[in-house]
Amino acid sequence: MTRPRSVPPCPRRAQGDDPPRKRTGAPCARARKERAVTIRIGIAGIAGRMGRLLAEETEVAGAVLAGGTVRPGAPIATLPAGLPVLPDIVALCAASDVVVDFTHAHAARAHALAAAETGTALVLGSSGLSATDEEAVAEAAKRVPIVYAASFAPGVTLFLAVAERMAAALPPEQYDAEIVEMHHRQKVDAPSGTAIALGRAVAAGRGTTLEEAGRESGRDGHCGARGTGAIGFAALRGGQVVGEHTLIFAAASEHISLTHRNFDRRVYAAGAVRAAFWVQGKAPGLYAMRDVLGM
């Protein structure tokens, strides 16, 4: 199914701020090696904000765009002309080496099952998955390789690692962890997948889970004092904010905070296409973006 191709451009190009080559040469070399062979990428939700960028980035990276799907029942007349739309997710999987899915949480289970049944690798970026959805994805990952990430931005991947280390160093009895995120007005889930991933990273750094630590979100009215060790979430929505996340550790006498801001969602698309090249041919398993980036 694969054929040799020439070396594509370094994926960092899409991020706009090419870091100095001497310090970052290794990841680019690795990315080139990942792309030494071309693949067929299928895009679930190809008409969406991310879907359209994923189609562009697939071609920028020199992969073959196998086609895409749209929401079942979506009025075809309203879709942009010329979209290579296949009838359903099974047909898309059959035509692709890797399917990239940035659609909606409600589709994750069916898409993971279709990937498993057709032996197709999956890159999953949808957010707002329930625990049951995530179990279904983990089950599918016993049969095919799946990269599942709340954010495919390299900066967020590093942020998650740093958050875990900060949390390990700052005792929960003294440092309250609060996560604030802001996104565009169209976003349908809250808190964002990235905010939840940050909460999980903080909990892991503290040797616990987000569920055990306790999640406090949507404080309003007489909600009581915050719980010691709990992890707080606040979600802001407005305008066309691509994605902003701040993690705050607040103690009585000091605060420390870390912020990631994304100005262009093409960063997510380029990261997901990079993950697609990486995941092709891997053993079945559930992988994260830190595996793709070798962090």
Ligand SMILES: NC(=O)C1=CN([C@@H]2O[C@H](COP(=O)(O)OP(=O)(O)OC[C@H]3O[C@@H](n4cnc5c(N)ncnc54)[C@H](OP(=O)(O)O)[C@@H]3O)[C@@H](O)[C@H]2O)C=CC1
């Ligand atoms: N992990 C990451 O790095 C990132 C993740 N995301 C996540 O990706 C998802 C999509 O975001 P975004 O592109 O902004 O949202 P959009 O609403 O613009 O796009 C989603 C698209 O998927 C379509 N769709 C819904 N259900 C299905 C289905 N069952 N099969 C095929 N297509 C379907 C929608 O159709 P319709 O409009 O007709 O409902 C829509 O066209 C969200 O969950 C978001 O949080 C976003 C950015 C980065």
Ligand SMILES: O=C(O)C1=N[C@H](C(=O)O)C[C@H](O)C1
């Ligand atoms: O819906 C979005 O736009 C985004 N969703 C992801 C999330 O929920 O974290 C990633 C990014 O923040 C953009």
